[in-house]
Amino acid sequence: MATTADKILTGMPDENGHFGPYGGLFVPETLMEPLAELSAAYERFLGDREFIAELDTDLADYVGRPSPLYLARRWSDTLGGARIYLKREDLNHTGAHKVNNTVGQALLARRMGKTRIIAETGAGQHGVATATVAARLGLECVVYMGEVDIARQEANVYRMRLLGAEVVAVKSGSRTLKDALNEAMRDWVTNIDNTFYIIGTVAGPHPYPAMVRDFQAVIGRESRTQIRERTGRLPDTLVACVGGGSNAIGLFYPFLDDPEVAMYGVEAAGNGLETGQHAAPLCAGQPGVLHGNRTYLLEDRDGQIIETHSIAAGLDYPGVGPEHAWLKDRGRVTYVAVTDDEALAAFHTLTRTEGIMPALESSHALAYAATMARQMDREQIILVNLSGRGDKDMHTVAAREGLRL
Amino acid sequence: MNRIRDRFAALKAQGRSALIPFVTAGDPNPGVTVPLMHAMVGAGADIIELGVPFSDPMADGPVIQRASERALEHHTSLSRVLKMVDEFREQDQDTPLVLMGYLNPIEVMGYAAFAESAARAGVDGVLTVDIPPEEAAELLDCLHRVEIAPIFLIAPTTTEARIRKICNVASGFVYYVSVKGITGAGNLDVAEVASKLEPIRKATKLPVGVGFGIKDAETAAAISEVADAVVVGSALVSRVEALMNEPALIPEEIAGVLSAMRDAMG
Numbered sequence: 001m002a003t004t005a006d007k008i009l010t011g012m013p014d015e016n017g018h019f020g021p022y023g024g025l026f027v028p029e030t031l032m033e034p035l036a037e038l039s040a041a042y043e044r045f046l047g048d049r050e051f052i053a054e055l056d057t058d059l060a061d062y063v064g065r066p067s068p069l070y071l072a073r074r075w076s077d078t079l080g081g082a083r084i085y086l087k088r089e090d091l092n093h094t095g096a097h098k099v100n101n102t103v104g105q106a107l108l109a110r111r112m113g114k115t116r117i118i119a120e121t122g123a124g125q126h127g128v129a130t131a132t133v134a135a136r137l138g139l140e141c142v143v144y145m146g147e148v149d150i151a152r153q154e155a156n157v158y159r160m161r162l163l164g165a166e167v168v169a170v171k172s173g174s175r176t177l178k179d180a181l182n183e184a185m186r187d188w189v190t191n192i193d194n195t196f197y198i199i200g201t202v203a204g205p206h207p208y209p210a211m212v213r214d215f216q217a218v219i220g221r222e223s224r225t226q227i228r229e230r231t232g233r234l235p236d237t238l239v240a241c242v243g244g245g246s247n248a249i250g251l252f253y254p255f256l257d258d259p260e261v262a263m264y265g266v267e268a269a270g271n272g273l274e275t276g277q278h279a280a281p282l283c284a285g286q287p288g289v290l291h292g293n294r295t296y297l298l299e300d301r302d303g304q305i306i307e308t309h310s311i312a313a314g315l316d317y318p319g320v321g322p323e324h325a326w327l328k329d330r331g332r333v334t335y336v337a338v339t340d341d342e343a344l345a346a347f348h349t350l351t352r353t354e355g356i357m358p359a360l361e362s363s364h365a366l367a368y369a370a371t372m373a374r375q376m377d378r379e380q381i382i383l384v385n386l387s388g389r390g391d392k393d394m395h396t397v398a399a400r401e402g403l404r405l
Numbered sequence: 406m407n408r409i410r411d412r413f414a415a416l417k418a419q420g421r422s423a424l425i426p427f428v429t430a431g432d433p434n435p436g437v438t439v440p441l442m443h444a445m446v447g448a449g450a451d452i453i454e455l456g457v458p459f460s461d462p463m464a465d466g467p468v469i470q471r472a473s474e475r476a477l478e479h480h481t482s483l484s485r486v487l488k489m490v491d492e493f494r495e496q497d498q499d500t501p502l503v504l505m506g507y508l509n510p511i512e513v514m515g516y517a518a519f520a521e522s523a524a525r526a527g528v529d530g531v532l533t534v535d536i537p538p539e540e541a542a543e544l545l546d547c548l549h550r551v552e553i554a555p556i557f558l559i560a561p562t563t564t565e566a567r568i569r570k571i572c573n574v575a576s577g578f579v580y581y582v583s584v585k586g587i588t589g590a591g592n593l594d595v596a597e598v599a600s601k602l603e604p605i606r607k608a609t610k611l612p613v614g615v616g617f618g619i620k621d622a623e624t625a626a627a628i629s630e631v632a633d634a635v636v637v638g639s640a641l642v643s644r645v646e647a648l649m650n651e652p653a654l655i656p657e658e659i660a661g662v663l664s665a666m667r668d669a670m671g
Contacts, residue, residue, distance in 0.1 A: 016539060026508060026535045028464040030560035030585060032567065172470050178461060185463040190586040192562060289508045289535065290461060302482035303513030304460040 009256040017206020022322035025205045027292045030189045039207040041112050058103045063093050069226035075353045082376035084369055086386040087223050096388030097247045098129035102198055104215035106133040109196035116140040116195045120184040122149055122177035123314035124156025125388055126200030131165035141165040144183040146176040149313050156392055174307040177317045181291050201244025202321030205292030209321050216250025224254050237262045240385040241364040243315035245324045247387035266368045268310035269337035279308035281320050282328050282335040295322040311340035312360035342367040359388035408501035408529045409554055409577040412451055413612045422629035424449055424667055427638035429456035429472035430489055431481025433649035439492050444656035446500050449667030457486050457506030464534045466589035468639040483510040487526040494527035503530035516547040524551035530577040532556040538574045561585050565604050572609035579611050584618045589639030593618040599631040622669035629670040
C-alpha cells in the first residue's frame with residue numbers, strides 16, 4: 001500500500017533543484033543566469049503540446065521506440081529462479097539509452113535558438129548520441145573526452161568524427177569523464193551566448209538532474225505498460241547499473257510510488273570495494289559537492305576527488321546523480337556493487353545464452369540480477385535495464401583475454 | 406579587526422586602487438608560498454588572494470589548473486593552507502588575506518570548523534567559486550560568526566536583480582568577473598567593464614574589484630581607473646610555472662611583475 005510519504009518520491013526536486021539535502025546549484029556565478037533561463041525554457045516546453053508531440057515523433061521514428069521488453073527465457077532457466085525480462089535500450093538508434101536524452105535536449109536547444117552543442121562523454125555513448133542529433137539538426141558539435149577514455153574507446157571517437165563532431169581530448173586531472181565534464185563546463189562559461197550544454201547523465205546543476213530524468217523516464221513508463229500487458233502485474237524487482245545514474249533513474253522513476261516493486265542500483269566495484277579501485281560512491285563514498293550538485297562522492301579526507309576505476313568507461317565517475325543519493329538515504333532503492341570480473345562473466349553468459357551482447361555497463365546490472373534470480377521463485381519477475389549494446393566493448397573484452405583485434 | 410575594510414579606507418584616502426595578487430598555495434611546492442606572500446606585500450600588494458587547490462577547478466583556465474595539480478602533488482590540503490596563513494601572520498598582522506577556492510574541501514572539513522580555523526589563522530575573507538548566495542545560508546552564518554567576509558563574484562551574465570541579491574549578502578568587497586569565461590581568459594574591454602560596474606555601484610557601497618583577464622601593467626592601470634581593486638592571477642601563476650624548477654627565484658620574479666603593475670596604477 002502506498003503511503004503519503006511514498007508519494008512524495010515523485011514530487012522531487014523542489015524549485016531550487018534540491019532532493020532533500022542533495023542536488024542544488026553549485027556553480028560559478030557566470031552560469032547562474034543561463035541555468036535559470038534553461039530551467040524556464042524547460043518548464044515552458046514541458047507544457048507545450050507541440051514540443052511534446054515533436055519529441056514523441058522523434059522517439060518513435062528516429063530512436064525506434066518503444067524499445068522491446070524481452071523475456072530472457074533460456075538465461076532465466078539456466079539460473080533456475082525468477083523470470084528475467086530485459087528492457088532493450090540496446091536496440092535504440094546509436095545503441096544505448098543515451099539518445100532518449102540527447103533527442104530531447106537538442107530539440108530544446110533549437111527552440112532556445114542555440115547554434116552550438118557541447119557535451120562530455122566517458123564511454124563515448126553519450127558523445128555519439130549527441131553528435132548524432134547535432135548532425136540531424138545541423139548544429140555545430142564539440143565533444144569533450146578524457147585522453148584515457150579516447151584510448152579505450154577508439155571506435156566511438158571515430159564514430160563521432162564521422163558524424164561531424166569535433167572531439168577534444170582532455171588532458172587535465174585523471175583524464176577521464178570527470179575531467180571531460182570540467183572542460184565542458186569551462187567551454188560553456190566561455191561560449192554561453194550561442195552554446196547549449198547537453199549533459200549526459202542525471203548529475204550537474206539544476207535543472208539537469210530533473211530534466212535528464214524526465215527525458216529518460218520513457219524507459220520506465222514503457223516498461224510499466226509492457227510488463228503489465230505481458231504478465232498482468234508489476235515486476236517484483238528492477239535492476240539497473242548506476243554510473244551517473246540516468247538509465248537507472250529512467251527505469252525507476254515511474255515505479256517509485258509502487259512500494260511492492262523493489263529496486264537495485266548496481267555500481268561498479270572495479271577491482272573490489274576493499275581495494276579502493278572502484279567507482280561506487282553510493283556504496284563507499286560520502287556526501288560532498290562536485291559538478292554543480294551535492295551528492296555522494298569518492299574523495300579523500302581533504303575533499304579532493306579521487307580517481308576511479310571500472311572496466312566500464314561509462315561507470316567510471318566519482319559522483320552520482322543527486323536523486324540517487326536521496327533515494328539511498330530514504331531507503332527506497334538499494335545500491336550494491338559488482339566487480340569487473342563479475343560484470344565480464346555476465347557479459348559472456350548473456351552473449352552465449354541469449355545471443356545478446358550487452359554493454360559492460362549494463363553487464364553490471366545483469367550480474368546482480370543473476371545473483372538475485374537464483375534466490376527467487378520461478379513465479380517472480382526481475383526487470384533489468386539493458387541500457388546499451390556491447391559492440392563498443394569488444395576491444396576491452398579481447399584485451400582482458402590477452403587478444404588484440 | 407577588519408583588515409579588508411581598513412585597507413580599502415586607507416587606499417581611498419590616498420586616492421588609490423588596491424592591487425590584489427592571486428597565487429595558488431603550495432605551487433610549485435609548499436615551501437615557496439609564505440616567502441612569496443611576504444615578497445608580494447613588499448612589492449605593493451594591498452590584499453593577498455590565496456588559492457586553495459582543488460582537484461576539479463571547473464572555473465579555472467589551464468594555468469591555474471596546472472598550479473592546482475602541482476600543489477596537490479605536494480598534498481596541499483585546506484588545513485595545510487591554513488597553517489601557511491598562520492605562519493604568514495607571524496610576521497604580517499596588517500595585510501588582508503582572502504582564500505579563494507571551491508566548496509568541497511570546506512564541506513569535508515565542516516563549515517563551522519573551517520570558519521573557526523580560518524579566523525584563528527588570520528583569514529579575512531573567503532571566496533568560494535561554486536557557491537552562489539542561494540546555497541550559501543549556512544556557510545554565511547558560520548563566516549559571520551567569526552567576522553570573516555564572504556566575497557562573491559558578479560559576472561557579465563548577472564542580472565540587476567541578482568546583483569542586488571549578491572550585494573545583500575557580500576561583505577569586504579565584491580569581485581566583478583570581467584569576461585565570460587575562465588580565469589586567464591581572453592581580452593577584456595575596459596569601457597565595457599566600466600559600464601557593467603554602474604549597476605553594481607548602485608546596489609552596494611562595498612568596494613568593487615575586477616579580475617579575470619588582467620595580463621599586464623597597462624591593463625591593470627586602465628582597470629584601476631574604474632575599479633577599487635585589480636585582481637591579477639593567471640599572469641602571475643604562469644611566471645611561477647616558468648620557474649617551477651628554480652623555485653628560489655619565484656618571490657623576486659613575482660615581486661618584479663607586481664612592482665611594475667603598482668607603478669603603472671599610480
